[in-house]
Amino acid sequence: MAFHLLQHDRQGAQLMAQALQQAVASVRHCSRCHTFTEDEVCEVCRNPQRDASKLCVVETPADQAAVERTAAYRGLYFVLMGKLSPLDGIGPKDIGLAKLFERAADGQVQEVILATNFTAEGEATAHVIGEALKARGLRVTRLARGVPAGSELEYVDLGTIAHALVDRR
């Protein structure tokens, strides 16, 4: 990319450098949900139309964007900006769990929806957060695990079918 810009598009490189500098200077973390924003509090957290009784915990702003695109969720978010990963030395402090617990106990939040990824680290993170919040008397739910929409059983992995069987409704 660098070679392409230097050979074919020096003006574009200049613009990109400026945009990056501006982003670095102005983009920071929302003081309520930790997602990326240019303001003190992000647009979602500021929106009075959002349902403040629901708090959806995701790993990254990209995951938050994925949930937002479904238009099926009208609550608020807490973005961990990472996940528990002991092998990489990432513990509860690095993903702001104390901040999350404080936020969840603000009296407005009725339900915390754990939407971390369904990977080993995401599941471990969900487990740790879930146990801690349940111990504080909060209602905790987890995104459903199961067979994705549109798929045929024959081509779905065994672990997913087994989960879908256990979680049948």
Next chain:
Amino acid sequence: MAFHLLQHDRQGAQLMAQALQQAVASVRHCSRCHTFTEDEVCEVCRNPQRDASKLCVVETPADQAAVERTAAYRGLYFVLMGKLSPLDGIGPKDIGLAKLFERAADGQVQEVILATNFTAEGEATAHVIGEALKARGLRVTRLARGVPAGSELEYVDLGTIAHALVDRR
């Protein structure tokens, strides 16, 4: 495949022809669950270790094999050998629904688990069967829909995330 056999493996072709003839002559449908078998009643239906209070409805023997491979299900099956598909002229009679309703009402079955595919036709088939069985007072469940094990939200389709949100537990 035909050209390869004729040019390189005429003996293999002979064997395959015999195997196919034998299969055509001896493989039929289980009289209880409709899956492929060489006996009057298939091995799963004959197995007294299986839990006769659960009946899992699948579209094809391949789907049945996928559920079996999980080793998470110990009940019995009913194989539709197809799915409702009005556009292709496939109605309730073609997939033996009357036989299924009779089987589900045998007094032993406590729960019918709908494990048709999560495609449009599979969902429609599950809906029709589910409504009919519920009207007969039976307990009907559906495999969980949701995010597959091991996956990251960012790469999961919107419909699946929306379902996983609605079905959170």
